[in-house]
Amino acid sequence: MGEVDPAFVQDPEHRPKLTITEAEGIPLIDLSVLNSNDDREAIEKVVREVGSACEQWGFFQVINHGVPLEKRQKIEAVSREFFAQSLEEKRKVRREESSVCGYYDTELTKNVRDWKEVFDFTLEDPTIVPVSPDPEDNSLMHWTNKWPENPPQLREACEEYIREVEKLSLKLMGLVAQSLGLPEKRFNEYFKDQTSFTRLNHYPPCPSPHLALGVGRHKDGGAMTVLAQDDVGGLQVKRKSDGEWILVKPTPNAYIVNVGDIIQVWSNDKYESVEHRVMVNSEAERFSIPFFFNPAHYTLVKPLEELVSEQNPPKFRPYIWGKFITHRKLSNFKKLNVENLQIYHFRVQE
Numbered sequence: 305m306g307e308v309d310p311a312f313v314q315d316p317e318h319r320p321k322l323t324i325t326e327a328e329g330i331p332l333i334d335l336s337v338l339n340s341n342d343d344r345e346a347i348e349k350v351v352r353e354v355g356s357a358c359e360q361w362g363f364f365q366v367i368n369h370g371v372p373l374e375k376r377q378k379i380e381a382v383s384r385e386f387f388a389q390s391l392e393e394k395r396k397v398r399r400e401e402s403s404v405c406g407y408y409d410t411e412l413t414k415n416v417r418d419w420k421e422v423f424d425f426t427l428e429d430p431t432i433v434p435v436s437p438d439p440e441d442n443s444l445m446h447w448t449n450k451w452p453e454n455p456p457q458l459r460e461a462c463e464e465y466i467r468e469v470e471k472l473s474l475k476l477m478g479l480v481a482q483s484l485g486l487p488e489k490r491f492n493e494y495f496k497d498q499t500s501f502t503r504l505n506h507y508p509p510c511p512s513p514h515l516a517l518g519v520g521r522h523k524d525g526g527a528m529t530v531l532a533q534d535d536v537g538g539l540q541v542k543r544k545s546d547g548e549w550i551l552v553k554p555t556p557n558a559y560i561v562n563v564g565d566i567i568q569v570w571s572n573d574k575y576e577s578v579e580h581r582v583m584v585n586s587e588a589e590r591f592s593i594p595f596f597f598n599p600a601h602y603t604l605v606k607p608l609e610e611l612v613s614e615q616n617p618p619k620f621r622p623y624i625w626g627k628f629i630t631h632r633k634l635s636n637f638k639k640l641n642v643e644n645l646q647i648y649h650f651r652v653q654e
């Protein structure tokens with residue numbers, strides 16, 4: 305048995321089983337009708353597929369999604385080149401406490417270290433966010449991207465790619481909106497001064513895949529995540545029906561889409577943000593690229609008025625997204641003695 309630093313070791317109940325549960329897996333949705341527009345019937349079918357995937361799984365995959373393959377291949381190639389460099393080189397763009405942007409290899413999920421290294425960059429540059437989670441403190445600051453010198457094409461590949469996944473994410477939010485009986489563009493206003501970012505993930509081979517995780521179990525705090533994974537596999541989703549961890553089998557060039565906490569709140573629990581995690585393995589390294597589609601920092605997140613009624617009263621108290629994100633960032637950065645902030649902290653007691 306190999307040895308890993310105890311900081312990476314998961315509590316026994318959270319360690320992965322190395323035998324995989326084979327299951328049908330999350331729904332695969334073909335988005336080609338969105339490119340040929342105007343076939344209302346076909347679009348409505350896709351809307352229904354998205355709605356039932358959000359309800360049953362909180363996760364789905366999409367194909368024929370409109371992101372040019374060449375843009376995806378370009379960012380995948382620069383990501384490999386970036387992580388193949390020495391630690392010294394990568395640490396030249398090291399992320400600091402005051403920003404999410406740059407390279408980082410000591411992220412914590414629920415106070416246990418993840419077996420991975422990452423490079424984060426935002427869509428808006430600069431991105432405006434609150435300085436602190438303290439509700440009394442109204443001061444704001446900027447996150448600015450930190451581009452490495454090498455590989456030299458990294459910046460262009462990242463900037464081009466993130467605009468393409470943003471377009472796809474807006475289309476997906478349009479489908480989610482329609483599936484909730486709302487106008488297609490209902491959510492667009494929240495993304496005007498968005499705090500979205502993309503992460504390049506590298507999971508090196510791990511000597512103890514039964515003890516550590518690439519990313520520990522968590523829910524995504526933003527609105528929606530749109531993820532490109534390579535052909536290695538390792539992402540597991542907690543199946544709502546029985547709590548079993550189900551492997552998301554790689555589908556070439558597909559995107560994996562999941563409901564984040566904010567959609568759960570907006571939909572007043574109709575759609576749920578589902579727990580997921582990443583297993584590592586002892587032989588193959590793995591790369592993935594999630595895009596976290598997040599609203600403006602000043603967004604007051606609460607169940608949408610159109611979706612609540614006397615029979616279905618709001619299940620969450622309103623909270624400010626920027627305050628939530630700064631709280632989360634602090635806990636991912638250093639080991640805290642308090643639990644991570646979660647949306648259930650805003651749940652209305654029944």
Ligand SMILES: O=C(O)CCC(=O)C(=O)O
Nearest residue numbers: 505519533539582592594
């Ligand atoms: O690498 C993956 O497949 C998923 C990563 C993830 O869940 C996250 O970064 O939030």
Ligand SMILES: [Fe+2]
Nearest residue numbers: 522523524580
């Ligand atoms: Fe995630």
